[in-house]
Amino acid sequence: MSETPTGLDFIRQRITRDTEAGTPVITRFPPEPNGCLHIGHAKSICLNFGVAQEFGGDCYLRFDDTNPAKEDVQFVEAIQADVKWLGFDWGDRLTHASDYFEQLYQFAEQLITSGKAFVCSLSADEMRENRGTLTIPGTNSPCRNQSVEQNLELFRAMRAGEFADGTYVLRAKIDMASPNINMRDPVLYRIRHISHQRTGNTWCIYPTYDYTHCVCDALEQISHSLCTLEFEDHRPLYDWVLDNINLNVHPPQIEFSRLGLEYTVMSKRLLNKLVDERLVTGWDDPRMPTIAGLRRRGVRACAIRDFCDRIGVTKQDNTIEMSLFDFCVRKDLEADAHRAMCVLDPLKVILTNWEGEDTDALTAPWHPRQEYGTRVMPFGKELYIERSDFEEVRPPKYKRLSPGEMVRLRMAFIIRCDEVIKDANGEITELHCTYFPESRSGQDKSGLKPKGVVHWVSAGQGIDCEVRLYENLFLERRPDTSDLAAALNPDSFHNKNAIIEPAAVQGQMLHFQFERQGYFVKDSEDFSESRPVFNRTVSLRELRPA
């Protein structure tokens, strides 16, 4: 009767089957607030919140705040902002593992009482020695057979703060000979005399992830506990805990592979290191794969969501090519970014036959297909074009300007280069050109056939601005991160003193396509009308001249 649906990823297929009886879907996205979210988290967010939406269920945002030594309120706020920005809504389902500390503690006493957990006085080093290796079984702790009474007494003393950090832990009593190392009497609680960002000094013992996560899932009646592959080995422990406490809920843990992306890293440890060692300017450095970094670079949430849809969900290790990400970013922006002209590397052009002052008569649509209205572009005798749009010696199939040739100034007039002016060093300083008044854009009666189209900005009325160009953060597709600094791309950032048409700095629009160059965004921190700063989100796709 239950036909397995096809075309869906394996998780959605399973959920489809599981919900045929009408059971509600409840998922959760459980970040630890010890760093900012990255594009890999976006995959998980899109999966968990997406599945909840699709199946008419709910998704919790649950902070996994069990280790106060590493966590910080700064991150819990940033994470909420990022999830919201990505377009997801947890409603009133914002929770924290720490909300359940008391229940967790009571279940722990239950485990002790039923002889399933014991307090251990081995040091961390001793415990490591006793754990054995991948091929050698571990040996039992001398504390393993303490009485229930003694364990309970010690555990209560742990909670009461009678012991120093590291002196005791609570351990599950499972099997020191298990081939799965996670089952060799894993630690459930440790002593940490550290103030917790939510519970303050209420606790000096904190539960571990393995013990906490499954219990929280059960308490929130999570129907499908989705996590990444490295937790597959932990599933027996997840199940063991739920099988051994008095809680009649047992969510299934289902694992999928993490996202790998070329030319970047996706581990919070490494991203943290980049920030700490100031190898980037911060979590929101536009080169970072963080949500904050991508946002600042000008990537929009819908592009990230589209990307997450396209990469799929499987158990296969994967490294997605950056070209797919770029494709999603361009596709989104192409559809409605306002067009503007900006010259990054100016070369002066003088229209020798231009009469009179600058004129404001030229107008151009903000977008070729959308009804976004028009803007006024000052035009006049002196202009700038891109240095790379002129070559003295024309390469084959060159579609730009060269001596004696014509080119159209986009949305304006056709010009012909008559003379190349150089300085004493032979550097080209300006071009003397003739413009053709009858070739005005939109009412061209000249009949001329220029070689190509080039963008330009009025020299007199163009506005100076800073344009920040970003490249891949790392040199290699799969960076060797053993030496982080050495793996970085030394050319991942350049800034340019550019000249831009005035209309682009004046309005409220944020995202632009600088024609023939790429997509750019006003920098959220540094942009002002008096000192415009733009970040390049992604360049335009550029096919080789053939």
Place this chain on the structure above:
RNA sequence: UGGGGUGUCGCCAAGUGGUAAGGCACCGGGUUUUGAUCUCGGCAUUCGCAGGUUCGAGUCCUGCCACCCCAGCCA
């Protein structure tokens, strides 16, 4: 070399015993006042390898091989 996973086009990924979807990338044609966009077409006789079962295997069985994860009082 213990345990847990994964192997379908350069990168992702459908496929659930009936004769290899799709996307990105790439290559070629068309449109184009952005070498962009758009559009049309091409792109796996083969599914890690070797055997076997079957009328029929990417899908089932056996045996290899490769890669990833695990020995935190991190998550």
